[in-house]
Amino acid sequence: MAILETRNLNKRFGGLQVTSDVNLALEPGELHCLIGPNGAGKSTLFRLILGEYAPSSGQVIYDGHDITALQSHDRIRRGISVKFQVPGIFKALSVRQNLEIALQHHLEGHSLRGAIKSQLEFLNLSADAAQLAGNLSHGQKQWLEIGMAVALKPKLLLLDEPTAGMSPDETRATGDLVRALNAEGMTVLAVEHDMAFVRQVASRVTVLHFGRIFAQGDIDSIVADERVAEIYLGQGHGPHHG
Template sequence: MGSLLHVDEVTVVFGGNRALDGAGLRAERGAVTGLIGPNGAGKSTLFDVISGLRKPTTGRVLLDGRDITRLNPSRRAKRGLARTFQRLELFGRLSVRDNLLVAAELGPKRRRAATVVADIIDRLELHAVADATTDTLPTGLARQVEVARAIAARPALLLLDEPAAGQDHTETARFGALLRALADDGTAVLLVEHDMDLVMNVCDEVFVLDLGKVIASGPPSVIRTDETVLAAYLGEV
């Protein structure tokens, strides 16, 4: 369906260190793209650059063919970008339903926010906790709610930073099915994740980052046998 996101030769230097060194990737509409690598490889820094939380030293970020490198996060959100974080970022004193409503109110106005939220609660089977405050939820379930809130904004590009952390096997399997369904609906999903079973089962393409550089990219069948990737990361997982 074509690239929605194109990261072009991005370098980030701070404190004398190169957190990213000419890194590039793409995320296609209607596909799940994985971004993997060892701790400290620069994955979260690259997410920060894509979402506008950090300006690159050099390089560009293009969204739907438009250069968004200098846009702030709120303007990127209006262009259809949504993100989750490694550390849970929910409104702990609000209910699950109200967390979703906050995001839905900021999304496109084609449908009533309450209708969007009701559909997401159905889709993710969150009825039992819809009126519970999110600070009472176990980690795995809270992760699902954070993803649900990102979906409520109806993004074109969804960035997920280790969303399976804290989920059990059943929750992870259900989550993988959700990612595939989102892609089938036309969303571009970019996934940072250490659960290699999830990555290899749901991703259409995987980019591997090590020491700030993309060292390999391709379908999971190629990545799982790439000798450079095995030496840098997969051999240690």
């Protein structure tokens, strides 16, 4: 049974059809990448899955339950988590506090402190625990947010351009991190432009174009697909890039 399934998901803003009949299914344990030119509807699809937008029609099924009518926080509590494109951290709070807020759901006292400590070590941020999160480097902010997102031990992790603005080294390290999380059993759905990253991590790739699923398959078949190359080349920006 798919852990996440969208059924004929449509979203219209006035006359603009942003997603059209998107039927996407993710198997448990999958590491799935969502690619497509700008404006293809990737971020909208994320927001529909997260409940930030209500669909014009269609359903979102998670873990066998229809969650289309649920509020965002209820979806999160059921095991979906997200890392945004722009680091969504609490800039005016310390790194430790950021993690504490993420972890205090299910932990307190000693075990909370222990979990914060191990999470800091996992993210390589122990030395910066007392720093304000806003003072971290861009890559560190991205990692902190990933750390906060996975602190909830989600079954499904959504990543919106996790390597945006990262150096090649940081991108590689992030790829390793994502793969390690996936190896622990987390299903991952990532929107990503960086094809090096997609090649490094993805087991399956879906291409969105004008709000529709344009192509789907493993990374090699997608890269080999001439129609995919065409829509990217139309943007002057091929999937072979990077």
